[in-house]
Amino acid sequence: MERLKSAVPAELRRAVGEGSAADLQATTSRLLAFFDSLPLFHEVMRELTDPELALCRKDKERAVELKGQGNACFSRREFGEALRFYSQALRHVPINSDGMDVNLASAIYVNRASTMHKLGLFKESLRDCDRAITISPNYSKAWYRKGMVKASLKNYSSAIHDLNSALRMEVTSLGKGNIERELNSILQKHENFDEVETSNCDSKDADLPLEGQPHKVIIESVSTPDKGRGMASTDDIPPASLIHVEDPLAAIIMKCFRETHCHFCFSEAPADVVFCPSCTIPIYCSKRCQEQAVGDISCNQDSHLEYNDHAKSLAKLSITSTSCKSPSSKLFAEHRHECGGAHWAAVLPADIVLAGRIMARDIEKRMLSGKSVAISGPNLDLVHHYDQQSPANKLESQIYAIVLLLCLQNHYRSDLLWTEDSLSQLVLLIFQIKINSIAIVRMESIDGGPELTVHRGVSSGEGANMCSLEQVRVAQAIYVSGSLFNHSCRPNVHAYFLSRALIVRSTEFIKSGSPVEISYGPQAGEMHLPERQKSLQENYYFSCQCSSCSELNLSDLVMNSFCCPQSNCLGAISEAASYYMPNENFVHVSLGGSYVCKLSLPDVSKVGKDMEKVARTLFGNSGVSLNIDPGCCMNCRSQIDVPSAVATSQKEASKIDRLKEITLLHKALIPEALQSLKQLKKLRHPYSKALAQAEDTIAEAFAKVGDQEQAQKHCEASIQILEKLYQPKHIAIAHELIKLVSILLSMGDRASAAAAFARAEAIFSLYYGSHMEKILAYLGALNRAVRGESTGAC
Numbered sequence: 001m002e003r004l005k006s007a008v009p010a011e012l013r014r015a016v017g018e019g020s021a022a023d024l025q026a027t028t029s030r031l032l033a034f035f036d037s038l039p040l041f042h043e044v045m046r047e048l049t050d051p052e053l054a055l056c057r058k059d060k061e062r063a064v065e066l067k068g069q070g071n072a073c074f075s076r077r078e079f080g081e082a083l084r085f086y087s088q089a090l091r092h093v094p095i096n097s098d099g100m101d102v103n104l105a106s107a108i109y110v111n112r113a114s115t116m117h118k119l120g121l122f123k124e125s126l127r128d129c130d131r132a133i134t135i136s137p138n139y140s141k142a143w144y145r146k147g148m149v150k151a152s153l154k155n156y157s158s159a160i161h162d163l164n165s166a167l168r169m170e171v172t173s174l175g176k177g178n179i180e181r182e183l184n185s186i187l188q189k190h191e192n193f194d195e196v197e198t199s200n201c202d203s204k205d206a207d208l209p210l211e212g213q214p215h216k217v218i219i220e221s222v223s224t225p226d227k228g229r230g231m232a233s234t235d236d237i238p239p240a241s242l243i244h245v246e247d248p249l250a251a252i253i254m255k256c257f258r259e260t261h262c263h264f265c266f267s268e269a270p271a272d273v274v275f276c277p278s279c280t281i282p283i284y285c286s287k288r289c290q291e292q293a294v295g296d297i298s299c300n301q302d303s304h305l306e307y308n309d310h311a312k313s314l315a316k317l318s319i320t321s322t323s324c325k326s327p328s329s330k331l332f333a334e335h336r337h338e339c340g341g342a343h344w345a346a347v348l349p350a351d352i353v354l355a356g357r358i359m360a361r362d363i364e365k366r367m368l369s370g371k372s373v374a375i376s377g378p379n380l381d382l383v384h385h386y387d388q389q390s391p392a393n394k395l396e397s398q399i400y401a402i403v404l405l406l407c408l409q410n411h412y413r414s415d416l417l418w419t420e421d422s423l424s425q426l427v428l429l430i431f432q433i434k435i436n437s438i439a440i441v442r443m444e445s446i447d448g449g450p451e452l453t454v455h456r457g458v459s460s461g462e463g464a465n466m467c468s469l470e471q472v473r474v475a476q477a478i479y480v481s482g483s484l485f486n487h488s489c490r491p492n493v494h495a496y497f498l499s500r501a502l503i504v505r506s507t508e509f510i511k512s513g514s515p516v517e518i519s520y521g522p523q524a525g526e527m528h529l530p531e532r533q534k535s536l537q538e539n540y541y542f543s544c545q546c547s548s549c550s551e552l553n554l555s556d557l558v559m560n561s562f563c564c565p566q567s568n569c570l571g572a573i574s575e576a577a578s579y580y581m582p583n584e585n586f587v588h589v590s591l592g593g594s595y596v597c598k599l600s601l602p603d604v605s606k607v608g609k610d611m612e613k614v615a616r617t618l619f620g621n622s623g624v625s626l627n628i629d630p631g632c633c634m635n636c637r638s639q640i641d642v643p644s645a646v647a648t649s650q651k652e653a654s655k656i657d658r659l660k661e662i663t664l665l666h667k668a669l670i671p672e673a674l675q676s677l678k679q680l681k682k683l684r685h686p687y688s689k690a691l692a693q694a695e696d697t698i699a700e701a702f703a704k705v706g707d708q709e710q711a712q713k714h715c716e717a718s719i720q721i722l723e724k725l726y727q728p729k730h731i732a733i734a735h736e737l738i739k740l741v742s743i744l745l746s747m748g749d750r751a752s753a754a755a756a757f758a759r760a761e762a763i764f765s766l767y768y769g770s771h772m773e774k775i776l777a778y779l780g781a782l783n784r785a786v787r788g789e790s791t792g793a794c
């Protein structure tokens with residue numbers, strides 16, 4: 001794409017960069033005419049759409065080679081490697097009407113099933129046996145392996161049934177002899193042991209109902225004075241109420257998770273991952289996800305038009321090809337138009353492919369309804385902020401729109417007409433996606449903490465990891481109604497995801513008629529005001545008008561601040577921001593000389609007890625005007641040397657950060673880090689984020705080296721600071737409490753662990769309601785551990 005960008009002449013580049021949304025039709029037409037005359041452009045399009053050049057085609061020879069490598073690893077008992085090779089073989093094996101390939105596919109499934117059997121992955125192994133049987137119902141080895149896995153699960157009667165099926169289908173006498181021997185041994189075990197029922201191993205492939213739909217509509221779209229449209233409550237909403245559930249219009253996996261997560265439901269891929277039947281790119285966790293993403297595969301197998309066949313006249317942008325590649329089912333399969341030969345979808349950026357999915361959905365809807373009018377692009381009526389984009393962004397998006405439109409034409413060979421307006425609509429769609437798409441996140445353990453802690457039990461000498469979770473952005477999606485939620489840095493609802501569905505739940509009481517606002521990322525207590533404003537401006541092109549950015553927020557004053565050198569003074573000292581109060585009602589804030597915003601004063605009686613003390617130092621003393629510069633105490637006006645305080649605090653914090661990589665061998669680093677913490681406490685305000693992070697890092701290091709008492713002390717110190725920066729029931733505090741639970745469990749202090757767990761659980765249930773254990777899968781095991789029950793293998 002860089003090659004295309006640099007080929008655009010300066011004058012055209014300027015016209016595109018300086019043009020507004022109203023000029024789009026003119027600038028995209030000029031760009032299109034220029035590319036039509038550019039051989040490089042035709043070369044790029046051919047690379048993206050010519051099946052002969054596609055890197056993602058199925059390849060039987062490669063599948064056979066990978067199967068051979070898998071077999072070699074299996075015979076050397078390198079089962080992990082064998083599993084990897086068999087999966088790669090399945091990725092490349094073509095599944096079509098050629099009987100050989102069907103046999104090859106089922107043989108690889110059985111080999112992978114045997115490998116997973118060896119690795120103790122019984123459910124996964126059974127699923128692969130079933131897949132082999134679906135393809136080749138009379139495949140003796142598949143029935144044999146299924147029976148053997150069931151025997152390992154002590155489900156003997158079912159194992160006997162499967163082995164008898166294998167025996168009937170086996171044609172060689174050697175094979176028959178083998179099966180008979182196993183059958184006899186299982187018959188004996190069946191007589192001597194109790195039967196264990198095998199649970200439904202295909203549950204991954206079964207329907208997952210979404211429970212807890214909201215009973216009645218309690219929010220509506222309204223017009224707001226300063227944020228455009230937004231959502232507001234139509235009724236009083238109690239805390240933890242489910243207020244919105246929505247499936248995406250389109251969704252796409254982030255590139256870095258393509259190999260580890262299902263491309264349809266975005267959950268972590270199991271060992272028995274399945275692949276797209278037509279290309280080698282996507283992976284799916286189950287047949288069900290595969291079928292929903294790819295649809296009826298028979299329509300993917302057709303050959304594609306040569307790029308030259310319909311690229312003759314780009315400037316006209318209309319095609320009159322004879323055969324229309326119409327979708328076969330009413331259900332839109334979002335990957336179907338992307339595979340079967342060309343590899344453009346694997347190469348273009350995720351948000352451009354997402355735009356392609358939305359366009360394809362619209363095209364297929366029109367095809368199914370038999371309309372043969374010009375495609376105008378889906379009118380999503382979402383904000384796009386095109387005019388605020390940089391010239392480079394405008395040019396890039398116009399080039400991508402042209403490329404994407406031609407890739408879609410290449411697939412559909414539709415006799416529907418495209419007009420020039422389609423292109424400008426597509427450019428706007430690309431920016432609507434940038435502003436309105438929501439990142440689908442998953443909570444993932446970064447250290448295997450929960451299992452480690454639970455299974456290690458109370459042995460403190462050994463050391464244990466704290467349960468640390470992080471939010472991972474696995475996919476990007478467009479939700480049509482979800483796009484109407486505005487942002488607040490102190491949101492009153494929480495958005496999360498079950499599979500692909502967006503769920504929104506209230507986290508506090510919301511009075512009828514109040515705005516209902518989610519967080520787009522930056523939150524008060526986590527980032528201070530200028531950072532939040534910068535992030536929202538850069539990513540969403542707006543200056544935040546939420547209540548936390550319109551009113552002086554106490555956590556903003558203290559989170560990055562230094563402490564007053566006078567003992568007993570709780571006044572904060574800002575590093576860079578100046579606060580200027582011209583009258584009693586407003587504070588103006590500037591940062592490094594540039595103006596940030598005007599804030600109203602908070603209601604001091606409504607802030608937390610500790611924060612109230614800080615607030616009183618600022619607003620409680622009558623006659624004190626709040627004209628404060630960096631380095632000056634907001635209470636008593638004592639001064640500090642800011643550059644030296646910043647340098648020292650950074651130096652000490654980086655010494656503490658070294659503990660993040662700590663192992664038992666580096667135990668000696670801890671005393672030095674404690675010295676640094678001491679220094680940091682002399683410099684930083686007691687409620688600063690830097691101190692909370694330092695305490696947390698030290699707690700984690702103590703937990704790792706097995707000193708759980710010290711770990712507990714520092715973890716509690718970190719929580720105490722966070723409780724001042726966030727609201728007391730903020731989810732960040734629940735995550736910290738879970739770390740504390742794991743430390744207390746390692747110390748064998750189940751009573752305190754249970755108390756901390758109950759506090760965390762109360763917060764999590766506010767955020768996730770009945771979905772809590774589904775989202776935070778480890779909570780169940782941790783709960784059993786604090787109650788002293790056996791955790792069992794999950």
Ligand SMILES: C[S@@+](CC[C@H](N)C(=O)[O-])C[C@H]1O[C@@H](n2cnc3c(N)ncnc32)[C@H](O)[C@@H]1O
Nearest residue numbers: 227228229436483484485486487542544545546
């Ligand atoms: C996902 S849309 C939300 C719906 C949008 N207000 C509309 O009218 O369609 C995001 C856009 O809404 C506006 N917006 C959302 N939250 C805002 C806030 N806190 N302050 C100012 N504008 C906001 C901005 O224009 C932002 O780019």
